[in-house]
Amino acid sequence: MSISSYFFYFFAAVLVTASLCVVLARNPLYNVLSLVVAIFSLSSLFVLLEAYFVGIILLLVYAGAVLVFFLFVVMCLNLNAETSSPPLEHGRLRVLGWTCGLSFLSFFILGVKSFLAAQAAVEPSSIRGTIETIGKILFTDYLLPFELTSLLLLIGVFGIVSLAKGALSTGTEEADQ
Amino acid sequence: MITLGHYLILSGIIFSVGIVGVTTNRNVLKILLSLELLLAASNLSFVAFSKFNGDYTGQLIVFFVILVAAAEVAVGLAIIVLMYRRLATIQADDLKELKW
Numbered sequence: 001m002s003i004s005s006y007f008f009y010f011f012a013a014v015l016v017t018a019s020l021c022v023v024l025a026r027n028p029l030y031n032v033l034s035l036v037v038a039i040f041s042l043s044s045l046f047v048l049l050e051a052y053f054v055g056i057i058l059l060l061v062y063a064g065a066v067l068v069f070f071l072f073v074v075m076c077l078n079l080n081a082e083t084s085s086p087p088l089e090h091g092r093l094r095v096l097g098w099t100c101g102l103s104f105l106s107f108f109i110l111g112v113k114s115f116l117a118a119q120a121a122v123e124p125s126s127i128r129g130t131i132e133t134i135g136k137i138l139f140t141d142y143l144l145p146f147e148l149t150s151l152l153l154l155i156g157v158f159g160i161v162s163l164a165k166g167a168l169s170t171g172t173e174e175a176d177q
Numbered sequence: 178m179i180t181l182g183h184y185l186i187l188s189g190i191i192f193s194v195g196i197v198g199v200t201t202n203r204n205v206l207k208i209l210l211s212l213e214l215l216l217a218a219s220n221l222s223f224v225a226f227s228k229f230n231g232d233y234t235g236q237l238i239v240f241f242v243i244l245v246a247a248a249e250v251a252v253g254l255a256i257i258v259l260m261y262r263r264l265a266t267i268q269a270d271d272l273k274e275l276k277w
Contacts, residue, residue, distance in 0.1 A: 023198035097200030101193040108189035125231030156248035
C-alpha cells in the first residue's frame with residue numbers, strides 16, 4: 001500500500017466522521033464547525049486527486065466565506081442547544097429518514113459495483129488541475145458560463161438587499177403601529 | 178491502490194448522510210448545512226471522474242457548483258434571519274401559514 005492510500009483512508013475517515021457530526025450534533029455551533037472539518041478533508045482529497053485549483057477554491061470560498069457566514073448567523077440569532085433542538089416527537093419521520101438514507105446507500109453501492117464491473121479497470125490519468133490548465137479552459141471554452149456566474153452573484157446580492165430592506169421597512173411599520 | 182470505486186463509494190456515503198440530515202432535522206439551519214453535504218458529495222464524484230477519465234470538465238463543473246452554492250447559502254441565510262425576526266424560531270414545523 002502506497003503512502004497516498006494511507007492518506008486517502010485517513011481523510012475519508014475524517015470526512016465521514018465530520019459529516020456524521022454535522023447531521024447528529026445537537027448544538028448548531030458544533031454542526032457548523034464539523035462542516036468546516038469536513039470541507040478541509042474534502043479539499044485534501046481533491047489535492048490527492050491532483051485537482052489543486054478546485055481544492056484551494058473550496059477552502060477559500062467554503063471554509064473561508066460560507067461557513068464563517070453560517071457561524072455569524074448562528075451567533076447572531078443566539079441559538080443554543082435547548083431552543084434549537086426540542087425533543088423529537090417525530091419518531092416516524094426519523095425512521096423514514098434513516099431508511100431513506102440507508103436504502104439510497106445500498107442501491108448506490110450496488111450501482112457502483114455493476115458500473116465498475118462493466119468496464120475494465122481504469123487507471124488514473126495524468127491530468128493536473130492547476131490554475132494554469134483550469135484557467136485556460138475557463139477563459140476559452142467556458143467563457144460565457146463564467147461571465148454568467150457574475151450575473152448570478154449580482155442577482156443574489158439584489159435578492160439579499162431586497163429581503164433585508166423589506167424586513168427593515170416592516171420592522172419600522174410595526175414600530176409605528 | 179485507490180481506484181475510482183473507492184471515491185464513488187465515499188461520495189455515496191457522504192450523500193446518504195446528507196439525505197438523513199435533510200429528512201430528519203427540523204431545524205432550518207441544519208437542513209441548509211446538510212444540503213451543503215449533498216453538494217460536497219457530488220463535487221467529490223465529479224473530481225474523481227475528472228481524474229480517472231482524463232477530462233477537465235468535471236473540475237470546471239465543481240468550480241461553478243461552488244459559486245452557485247455560495248449564492249444559495251447567502252440567500253438561504255437571509256431568509257432564515259428574516260424568519261427568525263418574524264416568528265422568533267427557526268423550526269421548519271412552525272412555518273404553517275402561506276401568508277404572514
